[in-house]
Amino acid sequence: MAADPLWETLTTICLWRSQWYNLRQDRIRLPTGEEITYTYQDHPGAVFVVPFTSDGRVVLIRQYRHPIREWLWEVPAGAVEAPETPVEAAWRELAEEIGGTANEMQLVGDFFAASSVSNLRIYVFLAADVVLDVPTNREATELIEIALFPVEEALAMARSGVIRDGQSALALLWCEPLWAHL
């Protein structure tokens, strides 16, 4: 954990624990001297992989998300499963979710998904020359449809809000300046 430059963490406890994330509660002394309790999701991080094919298309998935009771357009994604690294997770999710392999997996950047209530860090990867040539390996909870869109159409979906998963939309928009060089 990084040094805490401003807020002094006095104690920390885990309110709830699972294989996916924990609920962590810290007792904190603010710079004003006031003491508060802050509770947040403690998550191992996740990768979002934007898969580009050599013929100018992006592979999107349509997935059912129980917390919001909706189907969302997304890019392949999943949690980093220690001890694997983010790039290893990116290769794994590309294969498991869409049966994809790639010539290159490029780290585009990272962002925080919801920094007031979670430490969830999202690593964005661009997968180049993707081919859907290996068997998928999905869990029972992964209800996934796969569709290919021309790059410009996928970017328009990210800009217009048709892609309602914010993490996938930003991942696509961050790849926009790079795909022209593929």
Next chain:
Amino acid sequence: MAADPLWETLTTICLWRSQWYNLRQDRIRLPTGEEITYTYQDHPGAVFVVPFTSDGRVVLIRQYRHPIREWLWEVPAGAVEAPETPVEAAWRELAEEIGGTANEMQLVGDFFAASSVSNLRIYVFLAADVVLDVPTNREATELIEIALFPVEEALAMARSGVIRDGQSALALLWCEPLWAHL
């Protein structure tokens, strides 16, 4: 709550409750017949307000985020506090966080911040002709610096990853096609 088209929610319990969000755990029957437990953050939703001034600048804030122990560039934002509506929350946060008033508050769209682990829905607003002319009203936990950036510079910060809060970055990029018409 919307109807559940595919996953049958058998029972739901609240594992932890606070004024900010709850941790909800559902027992679910999948379409395969398999039963699983799914736990997620149950959040009232939040507004992210992109404040444009009449002289072509965007007001950003720099805020300390305890879950990640970092300062982030963000736009003014905060939870919707029932019974207020999202647009009411947008006006309130604009005033509270940066002392701002605006000529117009426009709903740009909404997205989900982290749909696999939270139902947190983000409403993006564009605030036009913003003036910083009222007193701020911040909580002790809101350590905020305010800075104005030319619009093109703020958009470049959102595209390049300098803005590491994903919600703020996407909110800015969604406003890009609109600000030219202000």
